[in-house]
Amino acid sequence: MTVVSRIALVICVGLSAFAAMAGSSESLSVSHSQMVQGGTGLIQTPTARMGPEGDFSVNYTDNNEYRFWSVSLQLFDWMEATARYTDVRTRLYSQVESFSGDQTLKDKGLDVKFRLLEESFYLPQLAVGFRDFGGTGFFESEYVSASKAWGPVDFHLGLGWGYLGTHDDITNPFCKLKDSFCSRPVDYSGRGGKVDYNQFFKGPMAVFGGIEYQTPWEPLRLKLEYEGNNYQYDRAGELEQDSRWNLGAVYRWNNFDLSLNYQRGNTIGFGISYRFNMNTFSQVKVDRPPRSLMQSEPAADIDTLDRTRLYQDLFRQGSFILSDTDINEQSATFYGHQIAYRNPKEAIERVGRILASELPESVKTYQVVENSGKIPMLNTVIDADAFKAAARYEGLESKLEDTYLRVTPDDQLVEGYEPARQSGAFFSTDIFWTQTFGSPEDFYLYQGGLIFGGGYSIDRKWTVSGSIRATVLDNFDKFTYKVDKEDSTLPRVRTYVREYVDRSVGIDTGFVHWADRIDDDWYLQAYGGYLETMFGGVGGEVLYRPVDSNLAFGVDLNFVQQRSYENVLGFFDYKTFTGHASVYWKPQWSALKGTQISVSAGQFLAKDKGVNIDFAKRFDSGIVVGAYAAFTNVSADEYGEGSFTKGFYLSIPFDLFVVKPAKGRGRFPWVPISRDGGQMLNRPIRLMDMTEVRAPFYD
Amino acid sequence: MKKVTMTLCMASLAMLSSSVLAGVRVQLNQQAYQYAGPVRMEQLLAPVAQQQNWYWPASALYVIDSEQPEALRNEILQELDQLVIELAPQSEKAVSLRMLRQQIESWHLARRVKINIHYDRARLDPKHNPMVTDGDYLLKLSERPAQIYLSGQVFEPGAYEFQPASVPFNYTEGVKTRFDAETDYVFVIEPSGAINKVGIAYWNREWQPLIPGSQIFVPISSSLFSPSTQVLNQKIAELAVHRVLP
Numbered sequence: 016m017t018v019v020s021r022i023a024l025v026i027c028v029g030l031s032a033f034a035a036m037a038g039s040s041e042s043l044s045v046s047h048s049q050m051v052q053g054g055t056g057l058i059q060t061p062t063a064r065m066g067p068e069g070d071f072s073v074n075y076t077d078n079n080e081y082r083f084w085s086v087s088l089q090l091f092d093w094m095e096a097t098a099r100y101t102d103v104r105t106r107l108y109s110q111v112e113s114f115s116g117d118q119t120l121k122d123k124g125l126d127v128k129f130r131l132l133e134e135s136f137y138l139p140q141l142a143v144g145f146r147d148f149g150g151t152g153f154f155e156s157e158y159v160s161a162s163k164a165w166g167p168v169d170f171h172l173g174l175g176w177g178y179l180g181t182h183d184d185i186t187n188p189f190c191k192l193k194d195s196f197c198s199r200p201v202d203y204s205g206r207g208g209k210v211d212y213n214q215f216f217k218g219p220m221a222v223f224g225g226i227e228y229q230t231p232w233e234p235l236r237l238k239l240e241y242e243g244n245n246y247q248y249d250r251a252g253e254l255e256q257d258s259r260w261n262l263g264a265v266y267r268w269n270n271f272d273l274s275l276n277y278q279r280g281n282t283i284g285f286g287i288s289y290r291f292n293m294n295t296f297s298q299v300k301v302d303r304p305p306r307s308l309m310q311s312e313p314a315a316d317i318d319t320l321d322r323t324r325l326y327q328d329l330f331r332q333g334s335f336i337l338s339d340t341d342i343n344e345q346s347a348t349f350y351g352h353q354i355a356y357r358n359p360k361e362a363i364e365r366v367g368r369i370l371a372s373e374l375p376e377s378v379k380t381y382q383v384v385e386n387s388g389k390i391p392m393l394n395t396v397i398d399a400d401a402f403k404a405a406a407r408y409e410g411l412e413s414k415l416e417d418t419y420l421r422v423t424p425d426d427q428l429v430e431g432y433e434p435a436r437q438s439g440a441f442f443s444t445d446i447f448w449t450q451t452f453g454s455p456e457d458f459y460l461y462q463g464g465l466i467f468g469g470g471y472s473i474d475r476k477w478t479v480s481g482s483i484r485a486t487v488l489d490n491f492d493k494f495t496y497k498v499d500k501e502d503s504t505l506p507r508v509r510t511y512v513r514e515y516v517d518r519s520v521g522i523d524t525g526f527v528h529w530a531d532r533i534d535d536d537w538y539l540q541a542y543g544g545y546l547e548t549m550f551g552g553v554g555g556e557v558l559y560r561p562v563d564s565n566l567a568f569g570v571d572l573n574f575v576q577q578r579s580y581e582n583v584l585g586f587f588d589y590k591t592f593t594g595h596a597s598v599y600w601k602p603q604w605s606a607l608k609g610t611q612i613s614v615s616a617g618q619f620l621a622k623d624k625g626v627n628i629d630f631a632k633r634f635d636s637g638i639v640v641g642a643y644a645a646f647t648n649v650s651a652d653e654y655g656e657g658s659f660t661k662g663f664y665l666s667i668p669f670d671l672f673v674v675k676p677a678k679g680r681g682r683f684p685w686v687p688i689s690r691d692g693g694q695m696l697n698r699p700i701r702l703m704d705m706t707e708v709r710a711p712f713y714d
Numbered sequence: 715m716k717k718v719t720m721t722l723c724m725a726s727l728a729m730l731s732s733s734v735l736a737g738v739r740v741q742l743n744q745q746a747y748q749y750a751g752p753v754r755m756e757q758l759l760a761p762v763a764q765q766q767n768w769y770w771p772a773s774a775l776y777v778i779d780s781e782q783p784e785a786l787r788n789e790i791l792q793e794l795d796q797l798v799i800e801l802a803p804q805s806e807k808a809v810s811l812r813m814l815r816q817q818i819e820s821w822h823l824a825r826r827v828k829i830n831i832h833y834d835r836a837r838l839d840p841k842h843n844p845m846v847t848d849g850d851y852l853l854k855l856s857e858r859p860a861q862i863y864l865s866g867q868v869f870e871p872g873a874y875e876f877q878p879a880s881v882p883f884n885y886t887e888g889v890k891t892r893f894d895a896e897t898d899y900v901f902v903i904e905p906s907g908a909i910n911k912v913g914i915a916y917w918n919r920e921w922q923p924l925i926p927g928s929q930i931f932v933p934i935s936s937s938l939f940s941p942s943t944q945v946l947n948q949k950i951a952e953l954a955v956h957r958v959l960p
Contacts (some may be wrong), residue, residue: 408843
């Protein structure tokens, strides 16, 4: 049960916006497609093939006893990850009707595949993969697969263990080395959700493989497959297998793959996939080009400068909201924040061109200071003459990027910041969408509504703010229970979630906040009040983050009390200290291009101690895919189902869905099972977010 | 001591004044042009733009007084020498690498400026009409080339007749390659200066048509276990961008 996802108003522009992916018509080779369970492969079996980095597929397939919903992502050019929900149509979710009604059995699974070797003249492409490795997996298996192309034909051969190897064709070679590899342990460790390394590559083993053929008719590909699974031990019951050969065809229509297949000599299956690439995905924009300087007529001196026009243009054409300026004969400083252009290079180009077209020639330096809250965060110092020369193409290879520097605002600049308006009220409205898959009551439970936010800035450092959540649409009336029946030894810090969300109006947050820059690269904040839906209290954070550095670190400390779900403003008795020391790191290795790893060590809400690791990968379109896991001193048994806290998220820039440039993001979490151990406080404001412009990861 | 500084000073002054006075000097095909100061691309092209039916995709601008390509060439030659030293002098591999060395030594180089040159575009779009700053340049304009230039691990490098709608594989298939020629891919250096790695083998062949005037560099065979050869191949392909072709 989960968390809130905020969506912009605009998701529905949707599919048409996805730029059509041109299949590489320059090659005759097979363009690869998804298998039944998701991931690049044949029909039931995987191949060593992978898509280009950023390829993302959403799949649905129907195979009589099973239906699969899956998403598959090529995270790096050497790694593919797949997540899947399985619907077993011959089994019920549970035998207790009051618990799950007539809902059929659902299970979730995760697969990964790693490329070991790239194809070359004599050698095939090699990959190793782990299917459904989450512990309770119905389809748990490991495999090694090889693929070799010959013109339009692609040959595949693999060895499978587990579900992919039940035909037991050959003796497991590891069995000869060590007896423990001869049979496969059937149980799983902890409370499911853990990776059971001790099962890997054990027990019976079988050969699988097949052929893919790209027909001369470009959209059509044919598949022939030889399986390693005998379907004796399936979750849906023993399935009859008349043949180990399966046949399939895939028809490509724009970004859709439609597939039809004949499995086990007796079953017809079909499926549909929608795919796009997270690196190349883009959106058509309706926008004026950056201002040309070829015919500009700047003011003769600062006395004749048309300030009104300059400030309005900065807002209307540069989307830069000014809060203070400081202009003299030699230099000009503009404080404010960018609201539309998410690419910093584009933002500074547009703002710089407007400045250069209006400010007199005597002004040699422009300083564009980006604020966050009301704190100067980043100073972009533009060498005016060099900028103008580059913008007028006065050199063969001159680039705008070489004419400015991004630096931290120095003391003088920070002291010079005196916005006319320091206090005032602000309001916001957001849409939220909470969803959860695979619950006993219904496969899909959802809740949507509005979050009204508002507040008052007392001065540059102090604000009071809060938010109210109003539910408009939900099916939470299907809840058959509010609190699970597990004997939890941990304080119930998160498992009361159903109690909290099951109300139509609630106060999400309400707190006093103070923040300031305490030195070059150092920031500090403190807050107190209702901090999130389930906790209130006081806390603070300090963060060190140099400009454009790939490393930042910070410490946060909070004393919180659990909020009551019985009334709006009250508290329960449970109190705790929680806080973490965190390191945020963007590795520079090419194999991990565009990633940010955040490691936070400290005490969690249930007073358990340990570390939370968050791994985020940013694709060129700005889409960010992340995963996190918390490892604490709570044992798997104490933790309960799932064994430890883990989750995934997708962060999508609104800019990809609208034709005007826009900042902002929607975050879509997916938390398979959430319990009380390893839970962090959802701090209402994080300094990492506040200081994002200093060393952008997201944009 | 004083005298030496004096002469040095005078020498540098002379150099300074000569470069200041020189303005823009452009060797345009066989013609020399001189301008007192920086000129826009459009002005440079104007006198000759309508003279012939120029094939703009194959036009190129080089900076003559740059050491950069020569430095890269020396680096590559040294790396090749290093490879040869470790081999028996008469071995097939050593002979092959020495032939490659000879080829690269014979290349006429100048620093290629990576811009697209097109008279009409220069007149319409300021972006394609950059200022040509003071210096010595070589501007090559030609009609549609009738050649493809083959280099690298082939027995007969040089110009080959351009076949319409041909792909790199058509050329590598038609010539004799050396035993240590890469079998999987070649580098195609487009007349614009763009470098593409294109598959030519039975398993990865790409049918991407060549632009007339392109170079095909057949690299030294490499594998996962010879990353340094891969880097060397890449460097040679980058050097080939700076070739002044006949």
